[in-house]
Amino acid sequence: MPHTLYDKIWNDHLVHEQDDGTALLFVDRHLIHEVTSPQAFEGLRSSNRKVRQPSLTLAVADHNVPTTDRSKGISDQESKIQVETLEANCKEFGIKLFGMNDKRQGIVHVTGPEQGFTQPGTVIVCGDSHTATHGAFGSLAFGIGTSEVEHVLATQTLVQKKAKNFRINVNGKLPLGVTSKDVILQIIGKIGTAGGTGCVIEYAGDLIRSLSVEQRMTICNMTIEGGARAGLIEPDEKIFNYLKGRPMSPKGETWDKAVEVWSNLNSDNGSHFDKEVSLTAEEIIPMVTWGTSPQDVITIEGKVPNPNTEKDLDKKSSIERSLKYMGLKPDTLAKDIKIDKVFIGSCTNGRIEDLREAAKILKNKKKASHVHAMVVPGSGLVKQQAEQEGLDKIFIKSGFEWREPGCSMCLAMNADKLKPEERCASTSNRNFEGRQGRGGRTHLVSPGMAAAAAIAGNLDDVRKYQN
Amino acid sequence: MQKFISLKSIPTYLPIVNIDTDMIIPKQFLKTIKRTGLGKNLFFELRYDEKGKEISDFILNKKPFCNSNILITGKNFGCGSSREHAPWALLDFGITCIISSSYADIFYNNCFKNGILPIVLNEDKIKEISEYSNRKEEISVNLADQKIIYGNNEISFEIDPFKKKCLLEGLDDIALSLEKSDKIKSFENKVKNQRPWIFND
Numbered sequence: 001m002p003h004t005l006y007d008k009i010w011n012d013h014l015v016h017e018q019d020d021g022t023a024l025l026f027v028d029r030h031l032i033h034e035v036t037s038p039q040a041f042e043g044l045r046s047s048n049r050k051v052r053q054p055s056l057t058l059a060v061a062d063h064n065v066p067t068t069d070r071s072k073g074i075s076d077q078e079s080k081i082q083v084e085t086l087e088a089n090c091k092e093f094g095i096k097l098f099g100m101n102d103k104r105q106g107i108v109h110v111t112g113p114e115q116g117f118t119q120p121g122t123v124i125v126c127g128d129s130h131t132a133t134h135g136a137f138g139s140l141a142f143g144i145g146t147s148e149v150e151h152v153l154a155t156q157t158l159v160q161k162k163a164k165n166f167r168i169n170v171n172g173k174l175p176l177g178v179t180s181k182d183v184i185l186q187i188i189g190k191i192g193t194a195g196g197t198g199c200v201i202e203y204a205g206d207l208i209r210s211l212s213v214e215q216r217m218t219i220c221n222m223t224i225e226g227g228a229r230a231g232l233i234e235p236d237e238k239i240f241n242y243l244k245g246r247p248m249s250p251k252g253e254t255w256d257k258a259v260e261v262w263s264n265l266n267s268d269n270g271s272h273f274d275k276e277v278s279l280t281a282e283e284i285i286p287m288v289t290w291g292t293s294p295q296d297v298i299t300i301e302g303k304v305p306n307p308n309t310e311k312d313l314d315k316k317s318s319i320e321r322s323l324k325y326m327g328l329k330p331d332t333l334a335k336d337i338k339i340d341k342v343f344i345g346s347c348t349n350g351r352i353e354d355l356r357e358a359a360k361i362l363k364n365k366k367k368a369s370h371v372h373a374m375v376v377p378g379s380g381l382v383k384q385q386a387e388q389e390g391l392d393k394i395f396i397k398s399g400f401e402w403r404e405p406g407c408s409m410c411l412a413m414n415a416d417k418l419k420p421e422e423r424c425a426s427t428s429n430r431n432f433e434g435r436q437g438r439g440g441r442t443h444l445v446s447p448g449m450a451a452a453a454a455i456a457g458n459l460d461d462v463r464k465y466q467n
Numbered sequence: 468m469q470k471f472i473s474l475k476s477i478p479t480y481l482p483i484v485n486i487d488t489d490m491i492i493p494k495q496f497l498k499t500i501k502r503t504g505l506g507k508n509l510f511f512e513l514r515y516d517e518k519g520k521e522i523s524d525f526i527l528n529k530k531p532f533c534n535s536n537i538l539i540t541g542k543n544f545g546c547g548s549s550r551e552h553a554p555w556a557l558l559d560f561g562i563t564c565i566i567s568s569s570y571a572d573i574f575y576n577n578c579f580k581n582g583i584l585p586i587v588l589n590e591d592k593i594k595e596i597s598e599y600s601n602r603k604e605e606i607s608v609n610l611a612d613q614k615i616i617y618g619n620n621e622i623s624f625e626i627d628p629f630k631k632k633c634l635l636e637g638l639d640d641i642a643l644s645l646e647k648s649d650k651i652k653s654f655e656n657k658v659k660n661q662r663p664w665i666f667n668d
């Protein structure tokens with residue numbers, strides 16, 4: 001019987017399966033961070049349990065760390081305790097940690113791939129919903145809750161039920177200025193935030209194959225915004241080349257053997273998908289979100305919806321609620337939306353290619369004077385690479401702040417946040433109410449679109465700014 | 468884990484769709500290293516104004532709803548972040564049963580790890596039961612029979628049998644999985660043979 005990529009990885013990791021389909025799945029790679037792990041370690045301690053396979057877990061502090069000068073440590077007491085708790089727990093249980101001052105420190109979903117910890121055909125979990133990012137490598141990667149983190153630490157397995165197979169095909173070529181961020185925003189707009197609930201999504205088609213490894217990560221990253229826990233892509237030469245020589249990648253003969261195994265990771269011809277959706281790349285236009293859910297997308301040429309034209313009462317009231325929160329009038333043109341802040345960063349768009357894309361637009365241009373703009377690289381290594389290429393100088397010259405790596409204003413848990421009613425063009429992944437600060441208003445965009453918005457002072461079409 | 472067997476309470480009806488976990492418990496409360504104490508900050512931005520004062524007409528700030536154990540809500544409840552702080556906050560507030568037409572996957576799973584029963588019903592039934600919130604009348608939930616009883620009516624709901632058993636008995640699933648240690652061990656050996664690059668020691 002032909003199998004999908006998801007079926008194959010699932011079958012390869014079955015430790016046990018009950019008659020009702022409840023399965024115990026082996027976990028090859030476990031990433032942890034300071035916010036969702038303390039209660040898990042506390043649970044282990046109180047029931048006298050050990051970490052079963054410390055070498056399969058990697059820890060990094062990212063959500064809470066300051067992005068300004070770190071030499072004085074963390075001033076927020078609670079954040080400090082959380083980061084120190086992670087350090088103490090890793091020490092006690094023998095887990096490798098990239099601390100705040102390690103140059104390999106970064107957002108957990110940037111660091112994992114960068115170190116070669118992320119590998120094709122593996123099951124990867126993390127107490128973070130954007131774990132789907134790692135699916136770009138052809139791994140089954142998904143977010144879990146803290147009780148599950150504890151379960152993985154104690155048993156190196158997870159209790160799961162099989163999800164449905166959902167394939168999204170994107171074929172064709174992207175027009176100039178259109179990126180993988182626009183592709184995934186378009187997909188979420190099409191399927192809705194619950195469209196993938198109960199499914200694992202495989203992204204396929206020649207457009208997907210033509211994307212770089214980092215562009216693929218942007219797509220898989222936002223799978224959860226479409227309601228699916230995991231999104232994956234068949235691994236290919238690009239993936240193997242990316243991983244070769246990374247610190248935690250296999251070496252020598254083992255490398256060759258690994259590549260041989262990884263090369264068989266694909267969905268068989270004729271394998272069954274419970275759901276399938278197709279998009280044409282040529283039709284995709286730079287996207288922005290107007291509301292408070294990632295499915296609230298319009299093109300940069302479009303306008304904000306009008307609730308009066310919506311017949312469904314639930315939808316109507318939800319549009320009204322979002323417009324009110326966002327401080328927008330119905331039918332406003334996207335390009336007429338004035339912004340106060342620009343944030344470039346996050347596990348969606350905080351990698352080197354994202355920074356290059358934004359810098360390309362910003363070169364020899366200045367941000368609008370009323371806009372406050374910042375770049376937060378996804379990891380210390382991304383920052384270092386960008387500085388070697390002189391990207392930091394481009395950003396600083398155009399008026400951006402150049403920060404230390406971390407999650408930063410993606411979730412505004414540290415000092416970086418929006419004030420009430422401040423409006424931000426952000427390369428992150430969530431535009432929920434209060435996500436970037438209480439009362440803050442988020443418009444999700446690609447890095448190039450964020451750069452264009454910084455220059456114009458309002459949302460604008462990146463295609464006008466191609467250098 | 469606390470067992471869930473049955474429950475009787477006046478339900479709270481919060482008719483908002485796509486309530487995300489940021490809305491259930493905002494990030495400033497994720498800095499805790501404990502599971503308890505989050506109830507006072509549940510739905511923080513809906514419950515308190517900018518100065519931290521209770522917003523008096525928000526349903527959970529009003530009697531009898533501030534003592535409610537059942538939350539009826541819009542579809543796709545619990546979407547967004549994986550934070551288990553969301554069910555912890557609900558539990559700490561006293562809510563141990565949620566009724567919605569759909570949930571986000573991670574949130575749904577997290578409920579069961581914390582003795583919370585998330586029930587799925589269709590929208591029509593939800594509207595019907597929400598009347599009991601408007602009228603401030605109690606409804607009962609019985610997990611063993613998989614039934615909700617309201618007035619002279621009752622309705623059954625579906626639930627995965629294994630998840631039901633775990634809730635009814637308050638089972639610790641780590642202990643259950645550790646009973647399979649031998650199987651895990653032999654699986655690990657298989658991995659070491661077939662995919663030796665997985666173990667980096």
Ligand code: SF4
Pocket residue numbers: 062063107108109128130346347348406407410411428429
């Ligand atoms: S960058 Fe944002 S989405 Fe990514 S892990 Fe950090 S907080 Fe989560």
